[in-house]
Amino acid sequence: MTEVFKSVDDLAEGYWKLIDTRFSLQDPDAGSKAYKAGHIAGAVHWDLEKDLSDMHSKNGRHPMPSREHLTELFRRSGLGLDDRILIYDGGGEPFAARAWWLVRYGGFRQAYILREGHEGLVRAGYPLETEEVTPKRSEVKPEWQERLYADREQVRDIVEGRSPGVLLDARAADRYAGKHEPLDPVAGHIPGARNFDWSRLITDGELSADEETVRAIRETVGPDESVTVYCGSGVTAAPLHAMLTHLGHKDLRLYVGSYSDWVSEPDAPVENGGR
Structure with a gap:
């Protein structure tokens, strides 16, 4: 830790x-x-x-x-x-x-x-x-510390299977699933990404993780997986990156451009649905 x-x-x-x-x-x-x-x-x-x-x-x-x-x-x-x-x-x-x-x-x-x-x-x-x-x-x-940063090309390499790794979407489940998109022109998530809503880390106005939250994080990504975290614009992904760091995850990156950068590219692939 x-x-x-x-x-x-x-x-x-x-x-x-x-x-x-x-x-x-x-x-x-x-x-x-x-x-x-x-x-x-x-x-x-x-x-x-x-x-x-x-x-x-x-x-x-x-x-x-x-x-x-x-x-x-x-x-x-x-x-x-x-x-x-x-x-x-x-x-x-x-x-x-x-x-x-x-x-x-x-x-x-x-x-x-x-x-x-x-x-x-x-x-x-x-x-x-x-x-x-x-x-x-x-x-x-x-x-x-370049090992902490991911850009669109590195994310594309994960999506297309050229690089190992897990994409973790920190947005609310409805935005991840493409059911609701108030900000970006295309609804959905980056192909293959898993989802963990960053707001689940907030308890009584503080960033924290009780046993249930830690268990949920562990069920979403393993401690030895290479994880790239993103959200809508790279802001709300940061608390999830911080919590994963706190829990001992070593191979972590933040896609600062996040989904808003991903869908700014014409014909960028997206997925809908998922957990």
């Missing part, structure tokens, strides 16, 4: 660099407004669309940022590869996990997701401030 999650009770361990990733897919300005209204003292803010995605790219709805963009983000946030980094969102959301995955992709060795989110820290008495935090700039050189 790899430690991915921290709880408020763990924070007495020492100094942390804090990252606030609160966001709303329904209101893209909500996260920055919430940060300005009050954030945990010392926390920098990372915005899903401005910092954690390349919204100018055509590779899905929340495309992968460039290495240059990420390097600048890490440096202006004052991060070092061995820093203890704690990332929070509103609790039970996918945004901290998205940032956690990008930090891990950059080679940072001690990054964690706070289970209880911002409100958990507030309840525990951590002080708030409203001023934007500007850390001392670092000159960190990321150590890119």
Whole structure:
């Protein structure tokens, strides 16, 4: 098992660099407004669309940022590869996990997701401030972990049998089965993919996995299988990737472009139905 999650009770361990990733897919300005209204003292803010995605790219709805963009983000946030980094969102959301995955992709060795989110820290008495935090700039050189990342070509290789591996769709079962598709032009899932709804990982506003959830995950993918996780735009797949990492899965990738990237290609094959 790899430690991915921290709880408020763990924070007495020492100094942390804090990252606030609160966001709303329904209101893209909500996260920055919430940060300005009050954030945990010392926390920098990372915005899903401005910092954690390349919204100018055509590779899905929340495309992968460039290495240059990420390097600048890490440096202006004052991060070092061995820093203890704690990332929070509103609790039970996918945004901290998205940032956690990008930090891990950059080679940072001690990054964690706070289970209880911002409100958990507030309840525990951590002080708030409203001023934007500007850390001392670092000159960190990321150590890119390409083994964590999958693009459309790598996914196509799995679909067409040229590469071994399992595709795991993190969307709700109705979207996976093609019964309901509110966002993408084509309903269904990438051929051969299995399904595990990421929202099953949320309990009382926290990312967690009880025995029943762990058993369900184990029934969906084996711990020794090579797994590539995707969702609609690469955001809600990140918590499932994080939970699989926490449970000890070693051979894991995230298809950041996800289904929105897959169906942007003309005549991309899709399947409907399934469990």
